Amino acid sequence: MPDHANAQQTVPTTPPPRIAVITCAVMENEIRHFTQQMGHIVHLEVMPQGLHNEPPKLRIDLQTAVDRVEQTTDAQAIVLGYGLCSRGVEGVAAKRCQLVMARAHDCITLLLGDHQRYADYVSQYPGTYWYSPGWNKHHTPPGPLRYQGLLEKYVQLYGRDNAEYLVQMEQQWMTKYDRAVWVDLGVGVDEKDVQYTRDCAKWLNWSFDAQKGDPRLLIDLLMGRWDAERFLVLEPGQACEAAPDAGVVRAVTLRGEPIR
Numbered sequence: 001m002p003d004h005a006n007a008q009q010t011v012p013t014t015p016p017p018r019i020a021v022i023t024c025a026v027m028e029n030e031i032r033h034f035t036q037q038m039g040h041i042v043h044l045e046v047m048p049q050g051l052h053n054e055p056p057k058l059r060i061d062l063q064t065a066v067d068r069v070e071q072t073t074d075a076q077a078i079v080l081g082y083g084l085c086s087r088g089v090e091g092v093a094a095k096r097c098q099l100v101m102a103r104a105h106d107c108i109t110l111l112l113g114d115h116q117r118y119a120d121y122v123s124q125y126p127g128t129y130w131y132s133p134g135w136n137k138h139h140t141p142p143g144p145l146r147y148q149g150l151l152e153k154y155v156q157l158y159g160r161d162n163a164e165y166l167v168q169m170e171q172q173w174m175t176k177y178d179r180a181v182w183v184d185l186g187v188g189v190d191e192k193d194v195q196y197t198r199d200c201a202k203w204l205n206w207s208f209d210a211q212k213g214d215p216r217l218l219i220d221l222l223m224g225r226w227d228a229e230r231f232l233v234l235e236p237g238q239a240c241e242a243a244p245d246a247g248v249v250r251a252v253t254l255r256g257e258p259i260r
Contacts, residue, residue, distance in 0.1 A: 016040045016224030017098070020069045022062065023081025025049045026107050026134035027218075029188035031081055034219055041222065043073045049138035051088060052106070058088030066094050079221055083109055084249055090241045093254055099234040102221055103248040107134070110221075111183045113214025115230075115248055121211070127178035129206075131197040133188040142174050143200030180206050185213040 020043035023031050028046050035041045045065055051058035062082070069078055078097045082089050083104030093099065102110060108130045109118045122128055131141055140146040150170060154163035180201035182194055194210070201208035217230060226233050232240055232249050243250040 017076035018042045018074060019077050019079050019222065019224060020073050020075035020097075021045070021079045021081060021222065022047065022065050022069065024051070024085075024107060024134075025138050026132070027081040027110060029133060029137075030111075030185050030215075030218060031222070033187045034215065035222055038222060040224070042075050043069060045069065049134070052085040055086045055088035055090075058085060059091055062089060062092050066092060066097075066099065070094060070096055077224070081107070081110070083107060084240075084242055087242055089249075091239050091254075093234070093239040094236050096236050098236070099238070100221065100226055101232055101240065101249065102217055103230055103232060105248060108132070108183065110218050111185060111213045112211065113217040116246070117214075119246075121181075125179050125181075125209075127176060127206075128181050129174075129177040129179065131180055131182045131193070131200070133184055133190065133193060136193045136196065137188075141197075141200060142171075142177070142180075142204060143196070144203050147171070174204070177204075178206050179209065180204070181209045181211055183211045183213050185215045185218070 017040065019041050021031060021035070021041060022045045025046050026049050031044065035044065045068075047061060047065065051061060062080075066078055069075060075097055078094055078099050080089065080099070080101040082101060083106040084090075085106055089101065103115050104110060105115070105118070109115045111132055112118050112121070129142060135141060140149060147167060150167045151163055154166045158166060180197050182197045198208050200206075220226070221231065232251060234240060234251055237254060238251045239254055240249045241252050242248070
């Protein structure tokens, strides 16, 4: 796989603020790698994978983490290693720090490096399911291991006669997908994961593709290079909501009024 782990990091024209990072575990390895030489990163907090499946819980847990970071660190800005994530980040706000996120629907944009690239790919291949080092590590993606794990679970709960049927019903959501796509930034890459993604695609009768990730969006997020085209910077007391345009997210007051 192409190695982007040592991507060139340009020096910003002004010193970055003291930054705390709150991220989903899916992006932990990449963020730890790129922040190794970043002295302005004062704190890194890792949240469990899967909270996007329960947006209200993600919102509560993320707000709790933001509050804790503001109370226990001297960070000037809090960077989120999240996208909109099933709208689970909507309504989260800081009291004294800037709150910054990429204009992204989910973490795949942080791996691809551009929300338009993500949108264009999904538009061309709407049945895409993404695999990555973090995703493969923290959850069991569609494939034979997931099927076997569910089957064993349901056999224990409901008996052999019902298990096969229940697994088939649970996996109906997979029918809208027909493409397994691997993406990485050259960090934490295990060729066994790449091969497993290929094997999953074959087992599911899906197409397989590998996309070269681009670390520049993630690096600029961590370095404080926050242009308005790629990032949303929220001032204290502002929150984000889904935007009805290509901007993905926009700032609102805590009353829900868009910031003009």
